[in-house]
Amino acid sequence: MRGVALRYASCEEAADDILQDTFIKAFDQLKNYQDQGNLGGWLYRITVNTALQAYRKQKSRNTHEDTYGQESTGFVSNESLENMKLEDLLKLIQELPEGFRMVFNLRAIEGYTHKEIGEMLGINEGTSKSQYARAKKQLQERILAEENELKTRSYGS
Amino acid sequence: MAHKDFENIVKGRFQGFESAPPESVWSNISDFRDRRRKRLLYLWWLLPILAVAGGGIALYSVNASEDHTTNSQHTEKQVNYKGLNKQTIKHKKVTKKELNPDKTVSQHNVVLPSTQQTSTPLHNPEQEAPINDFTPNRKANIPLSKMVVRPIQFSATVIDGLSPWFDGIRRDNISSWTQSFGIQLGSFFTASRAKVYTAEPPNSVLSGQLNSEGSNNATYQRFLEIAPYYEWKRRYNGFGIRANLAFAATNISANTGNGTFLGNQKSYGLGIGSSYAFVRRRFQASAYLQFQGEALTTRYSIGDNYAWFGMDNEGGIQTITTDPNNTIPPSSYNQWVVSGEVGIRGEYALRNPLWRLQAGIGYRNYFWQQNVPIESNEAVIVLPQLIHFNLGVSYRFRY
DSSP, X not given: OHHHHHHHSSSHHHHHHHHHHHHHHHHHHGGGOSXXXXXXXXXXXXXXXXXXXXXXXXOOOOTTOOOSOSOXXXXXXXXXXXXXXXXXXXXXXXXXXXXXHHHHIIIIISOOOHHHHXXXXXXXXXXXXXXXXXXXXXXXXXXHHHHHHHHHHHHHO | OOHHHHHHHHHHHHTTOOOOOOHHHHHHHHHXXXXXXXXXXXXXHHHXXXXXXXXXXXXXXXXXXXXXXXXXXXXXXXXXXXXXXXXXXXXXXXXXXXXXXXXXXXXXXXXXXXXXXXXXXXXXXXXXXXXXXXXXXXXXXXXXXXXOOOOOOOOTTXXXXXXXXXXXXXXXXXXXXXXXXXXXXXXXXXXXXXXXXXXSXXXXXXXXXXXXXXXXXXXXXXXXXXXXEEEEEETTTOEEEXXXXXXXXXXXXXXXXXXXXXXXXXXXXXXXXXXEEEEETTEXXXXXXEEEEEXXXXXXXXXXXXXXXXXXXXXXXXXXXXXXXXOSOOEEEEEEEEXXXXXXXXXXXXSSTXXXXXXXXXXXXXXXEOOOBOSSSOOEEEOOOEEEEEEEEEEEOOO
């Protein structure tokens, strides 16, 4: 559950807050949990919903903020993505703007449609699509930047 | 990179991703739940106190003035009890009007029963909104095989919110209510001064002519109350209802201007109340609100002899006289009263969890007392407020 919270939060402290709220809700709702399937799946859903509630409360939707400067024409290879350390990938996702990060998690990892994402976040479907595209582009650029930096270091050493 | 490849690779990378939270997360969760339980306990304290305070304010805001029309007089009385002559009693009554002709005295003890409702729990998790799941169909599609979190070891008090000593093992066919019966012994400490009233018979002491001794003091020592009870307690949320019988014994003295009546009081009662419990392993703390109706029998006597006041020739010095031949039955009156009590009670489950010990402290207020007509010049005591100390034992026969 903490792994899920880390993907949705911007830092470890925020992820721990989401985790605490998740368990408190789980204890409160445990009496209502009867034959709802896998307990882990139930807790997973609570975690995701708690993260979304935290995001909606915060309402700091700097979704149009572009912190990555110039556009890059490069692309990320499968090998780069697969060989990249998971902690580094997680950190790059956490560095995405808040709204981009929510849309990216819900689309790329959870598999929701843009229409469903729009309902969950209170945005329209077109906004969800554009935010997802920009999130993916930014993530790819950062991955490329990290890869180039690693290469520079190895050449320079 | 193809669109789907990127998503699938990212999704695949995070499958099975684990991260152990710091210990502070668990302590924060436990602290939060403890703080919330304590907040609810404070509120449970506050509600009964506000209810009784509101009833008390309503009680004391109903005041009526009364006129004093009695005059000083000397009277002699002879009363025959089954052919025997009672010793005549000479007494002089001086009304307040004679002492302070312009001053009126408000009549006491005309009370209205206050409406009090049984408290209900403030926090009912069952009524909270369920978790909002936007996509009911999605839950089957979430891959979980590699998402393994660290197993969490819950203590006995955390699993399903149950304590094995008070709530038992959760089974599908078990009743949502537990039942128990027990007996409680109590002793009381007088928190406010008891008052005594007399009146010229056959008037009622509470609506008739009030004697000048009306504001004098009395002592009231309810030294024992025995209360067997039957209790229903709801599993998992601590709400309980208790019905009880009560037998009490009290020593009284009624100090009037003409003398002191000594006597005792017995009462039989029926009570009903509600409580809300907080459980921690073997110990359970409850806040309760209870109402009890009692039938009092007050008898003025010293031992088996009727005791009454006497005056010497110089006046002002009272003596207490009893009939040495024990030919005059002790005087008595009956009265119905209703009380409300708030308090806290602690219970401890023994090694056999069906048996529990309990101890408690409460505040009892008699907010309604029957208007009693008296047949002779005995005094009628207005019951004080009491602090109730009690011990008890109970047995739960359904587990």
